[in-house]
Amino acid sequence: MRLAVTGREGQVAASLLEAGREDVKVIAIGRPQLDLARRGTVIEAITAAKPDIVVSAAAYTAVDQAEDEPELAFAVNAAGAGEVAQAAARLGVPVIHLSTDYVFDGTKDGPYLETDATAPIGVYGASKLAGEQAVASANSRHLILRTAWVYSPFGKNFAKTMLRLASDRDEIPVVADQWGNPTSALDIADAILHAAARLHRNEDFAAWGIYHLAGTGETNWSGFARHILDISGGLGGPSARVRDIAATDYPTKARRPVNSRLSSAKFASVFGWSAPVLQKSAREVVRRLLSR
Template sequence: MRLVVTGREGQVAMSLLEAGQGRPALEVIAIGRPELDLAKPATVIEAIAASKPDIVVSAAAYTAVDQAEDEPDLAFAVNAVGAGRVAEAARRLGVPVIHLSTDYVFDGSAPGAYLETDPTAPLGVYGASKLAGEQAVVAAGSRHLILRTAWVYSPFGKNFVKTMLRLAADRDEITVVADQWGNPTSALDIADAILHAAAMMHGDSSFTAFGIYHLAGTGETNWSGFARHILDTSRMFGGPWARVRDIATMDYPTKARRPANSRLSSAKFAEVFGWRAPDWRQSTEAVVRRAFV
């Protein structure tokens, strides 16, 4: 099975490349700029076709949440138009596409974990552009899985885990928001889930369970609780540690509003694909361990 993933440096793309190593029946190919540039739609179809995929993973995206408020045209060009063009390429080639989306399509006002059927209401440009991307994938007419995830971290790139470890190396105390809740999700787990779903689709010509799914870590916490677990784990492995002081969202103003509730129910994905992410604490420990062991 040849899996072609858009983007070379994203957390999920790099996790997929790592997961594909040593699997003779699996080839993971990452394509990105300049051959494939989602901001230049004319490059997309040719680049994907040249890679001869069995399944396309649409992982590349504009992810600068605050900067998107100042660059809405670019955010929509990449996350909406670009995503739709990736799905169109998959349709033309007659292969499925797995498109990654986000909890930011919701406004965070729900009392519990969001289901796939809950109404969307993005708070800012980034969320609106990702929702438009979902709609573009559907409109392209491809066989698709849309996987919404949240609070993604990994050993790669920039993310909350790496930020906490960096700050703890220089500070005795870190202030972290305590009134936003979600499911920390390891990109390593996302890659494992994608490979699991891709294998099912590739091996079953009668597979029809396409559509939108939520895919997030098991269990929930707030940002400050996440930070404490990261730093406690770091100290256990001899890494940096700092105290975490809770603050409110209003004490840490950002250009883009964040959902207060980013919890996603992954029950549908578990039921259809027989795969569930590990507890978020376990997955966090696995990523932190790699920084020191």
């Protein structure tokens, strides 16, 4: 099976490249050959990869900067994502598109289901929701996977930031009134490979649509920071005290959902895959970050 993934340096793309198996060839396509902000580059680049399945992972992810660059955010996350799905449709293959918890406003009391109403509160979330709609419109054979709080040994992410800050600080203030499911990109890659294998061997698969794919275990940002630093300290790495603060004490240009919890029960039911518990996934990422 040939799996073409958009983006080369993103956390999920890097995790997929690493997780490729003997029977799965992962081809990462990125700039300049494929630039989601430049119409016309997408179809040619994806066609050249000759994929059996396309993974739409590349995105504009600068949440705060998106407030100042809405045109670029929508060009990449909406129009670009739609073009990726269209390219897959022209080749007669499915597309697996990654989306986000930011399509919700965070006011629900409990984990979000796929059937809950969307209501993004910022440009980034609105652009990703428009991308979901563009993907669904362009290719009927689509899986849209909403995930949240992604961390990994690759790229920029919260786990890396906490370890870096702990290396020269005794105390780190971290927001304690936003909740979600930290999700390892290593686990996302494993889930995508699991789902892709199912799609590849089952031509009659019909359960297309939106799924939530998040880590097992909910916490707030300060709790997640404590998990990371406790694991690091136990492995001989940097550690520090975590001080709870309110989101209002750490103002950002873009508002964040107070509740980003996602129920992944539908994905588990259809594909028979669930993420490991938070402590196990976090330990693997922290171990690898420290080994560097």
